Each structure stands twice: as structure tokens, then as C-alpha cells.
Amino acid sequence: MDQTNLTGHSFCTFFDRGYLSRGLALIESLRAHGDKSYILVLCLDKETENFLKPLAPSLNLALATLDELIAEYPELEAAKQNRSLIEFYFTCSPFILKLSQKNKPADHLSIYLDADIYFFDDPQGVIREIGDSPVAIIEHNYPWFLKTLAKKYGKYNVGLLGLRNNNEGCQTLDWWAEQCISWCHDYPESGKYADQGYLDSFPQISPNLKVLTNRAFNLAPWNSATSSVQLNSDKVFVGKNHLNFFHFHGLRKVGSFWVSSQLNYISPLPRLIFRKIYKPYVRHLEENYERVCTSIKSGNAIERKSPGVRGFLAKAAKAIFVGLSFGLGQTVFEGHKK
Numbered sequence: 001m002d003q004t005n006l007t008g009h010s011f012c013t014f015f016d017r018g019y020l021s022r023g024l025a026l027i028e029s030l031r032a033h034g035d036k037s038y039i040l041v042l043c044l045d046k047e048t049e050n051f052l053k054p055l056a057p058s059l060n061l062a063l064a065t066l067d068e069l070i071a072e073y074p075e076l077e078a079a080k081q082n083r084s085l086i087e088f089y090f091t092c093s094p095f096i097l098k099l100s101q102k103n104k105p106a107d108h109l110s111i112y113l114d115a116d117i118y119f120f121d122d123p124q125g126v127i128r129e130i131g132d133s134p135v136a137i138i139e140h141n142y143p144w145f146l147k148t149l150a151k152k153y154g155k156y157n158v159g160l161l162g163l164r165n166n167n168e169g170c171q172t173l174d175w176w177a178e179q180c181i182s183w184c185h186d187y188p189e190s191g192k193y194a195d196q197g198y199l200d201s202f203p204q205i206s207p208n209l210k211v212l213t214n215r216a217f218n219l220a221p222w223n224s225a226t227s228s229v230q231l232n233s234d235k236v237f238v239g240k241n242h243l244n245f246f247h248f249h250g251l252r253k254v255g256s257f258w259v260s261s262q263l264n265y266i267s268p269l270p271r272l273i274f275r276k277i278y279k280p281y282v283r284h285l286e287e288n289y290e291r292v293c294t295s296i297k298s299g300n301a302i303e304r305k306s307p308g309v310r311g312f313l314a315k316a317a318k319a320i321f322v323g324l325s326f327g328l329g330q331t332v333f334e335g336h337k338k
Contacts, residue, residue, distance in 0.1 A: 009109040009127055009162075012100035014042035014092065017296065020051060021288035022248075023115040025281065027059055028288075029245075035123045036060060040100045042069060044089065047296050069095055072102075075181050083185060090194040091184040093158065094177035101165045101173075107132075114159040114247065117218075118281050120236065121244045126160070126217060133210035134169040136162035137199055138218050143226040146265060152188040156199035156211075159218060159247050172206045216241035219277075220249055221260060225267035236276050246277055254318070258282050258332040259325050271329030282332045 011030065015023035027039060040062045043049035052063055070076045073095045080088050093112065100110040109130065130136040137156045142149050163169040179198045186194055203209050212218075215227050216238040228239045236243040250261025260278060262268050269277070325331045 009111060010038040010040065010100060010104070011111050011113055012040040012042070012096050013113045013115050014044060014089070014096055015048065015115040016044035017047040017051075017292070019115045020048050020292050021285050023048075024052075024288045024292075025284045026113060026115055026117055026119075027061070028284070029119040030123055031059065033119050033122045038062060040064060040096070042066070042092065042096050042099075051292060051295050064099060066092075069099060072099060073177075079181050079184070087184055087186050087194065090186070090196075091180045093195040094173055094180055097161070097163055097173055098177065101163070101170075104165045106165055108165040109162055110165070111136075111160065111162045112158075114249075116248045116251070117159055117245050118248060118284075119245045120277075121216075121242050123244070125214070125241075125244050126162075126212070129212055129214055129217075130162050130210055132164075133162075134164045134166055134208050135172050135202060135206040136210040136212055137202055138212040140220075141215065141218075141223040141227070143223065143267075145225075146222060149222070151191075153193045154197045154200050156196070156202070157218060157220075157247070158194075158196040158199060159220075159249075160212075160245075161199070162210075168206055168208060172202060172209075175205055176202075214241060214244070215239055216244045218245065218247050219243060220247035221262045221267055222249070222265045223267075224262065224269055225265065229269065229273055231273060231276065234276075236273060243277070246281070248278075248281060251278070251281075254322055256333075257322065257326075258285075259322060260330045260332070262330045263321065263325055263328065268328045268330055274329055275332075278332050 013023060013026065023041065030039070038060055041052060042064050043052065044066060049063055049065060052061060055061065056063055069092060070080070076092065076095060079091050083091065097110050097112050101108065104110065109127070111126070138160050139155055140150060140153070140157045163173050176198055180195050183192055184195055188197070191197055191200065219227060219229070219238055230237055250264060252259060258278075260274075262274070322331065
């Protein structure tokens, strides 16, 4: 890995070929809004690594593989043997940040981002709010009618997490990594859930922790119902702030449709606002999908799809959900057609 051209902050993320079009959209959204800082990408399969290699210099990417991550942190090998693949990926989250911080100067800020995040404005807005804090996390901001989800999945969302290369930041990161090695499963148990539930303990571990409170950060299906989302001069605002980044959790392809998870969280958006958020993202995904398919020449396995639905009742429920999504304007139609 080449970790040159460092600035005061950098990003890291990870994805496989199933999320390659999304991960690439995330990276390109950062670049489109002026951020040129280094991004570490953990490539979860060879196809992702091969696709990104020729793009790495122009996008200022450093690429790492799972084998490299395990070689650097051998404790991951044992964890790989006693949990599912997705649980192992969750386990890797703190170690991606550790790798990102390696050889960085003191106080360097490393920011982890989920691959299904997309920026609509300058990420410097996030950097400014983090300030000189050693640790930064963000709440789910569940509405009152979804508060039980906080007990299951945690108060804080792991979609964005910032840690500085200093004593407090490194101690918090080391603690998180140890907990994930000990237990990291894809179900809630005693306040734990995957890599995310542990974030609820961060305020006790990091006395100078910063909780990002700007509601224009991490707008998502689970919190948009009680966010003040509106159009102003043809731009989406959350309160008084231009939407900075949206977390497209649960967006999936159903046949030729793209269906959001807004209805899953009882959070339908007004149709015009929905289109201003989802339509440009889906268009970007479709463009990337074509690029990825052309490169990998294996289109049938590029984009993750919903699991196959078996049984009449399950199919009927799916059809009803898609119909409701269509009727309420929560479906985007620019799906790739084979």
C-alpha cells in the first residue's frame, strides 16, 4: 500500500464486488465535492481489487486485501473460524481503522465510512464539526416510534466514525477491536450487536468524545420521518443545513425496480424530495454498474439482490410492499434491465 499524499484527515471503507458500484459512488461523491484526501479501501475479493487498481492513482486510493489485514492483525484469523462471513466482516471494522492509522502522524484523523453512504455536499462540514476531538460518533436519531431499535442495535450508528491518532483515540480503538474479537455476531444480545452496539460504551471510554449532532449528517430511512427535510432553491435541506450525506441503507433492486427501505421504517418522504435524494444516487449506481459489469464481465453477480422469496404468502407480501412503495413514490425506476 502507498500511503503518500497524507492530509490532516483520511477515509477508509470496505466492500466486495456486490457493493462495488456503491463503494465507487461513495468515493466519487467525496471527490465531486472537493475532498482529495487519501482513502484506504479494504477489498473483500479479488474482483474488487482488480477493478480498483487502475483507478487508485487518480482517486488517491490505497488498496488492502483481507489477507494483508489478517497478516497485520493475526487475531482476526481465529475470529474468522467461529463466525459467519458477514460477522467476520463486521469484526474487521476497527481493524480497518487501525490499518488506516498505521504510519500516520500524531493527531491524524481517520474516518470510517459505510460503503452505502453518499455525499451531497462538502465533507469538510463533517471535519469542521469533529474539530480536534479524539473520537467522533453519530446517533441513529431514531424517532419516538422506533426507539426500541436503539435497544437492539445501539444508540449510535457505525456508518461514520472518526478516530484520531492520539492516546485517547487509540485507546478507544484498541478497546473496540478487543470487544469485536471477543463477540461480534449478526444478532442483538445483552446490549451488543455486531460491531455497532459497542459504540454505546464509547462515551465512558473517551471523555472528550464528540457526538455529531447536525441532522444534515447521516440522514437515513430510519430517521427521516422526524427530520425537517425540505427543498430550498431546488436543493435538499435538513433544517437550516444543506443535506451533507445520506445513508442509503436497505436500498435494493427488485426486478427492474430500485426499492428504498423508507417504508420499512415508516418514513415515506414527499415524492419530490425522495427523487432529489434517491434519483441522482441510483443514476450514479447504474453508471457504475455498467462500468463494473464491463470490467468484470460477470454481470449476474455484481449487484447484491434481495434473497429469493419462497412461498405464495412471502411473494404476496413482497408484491404488496413493492406496490405500496410505488404508490407512495418510494421506488426509483431507473433499474438496469438485462
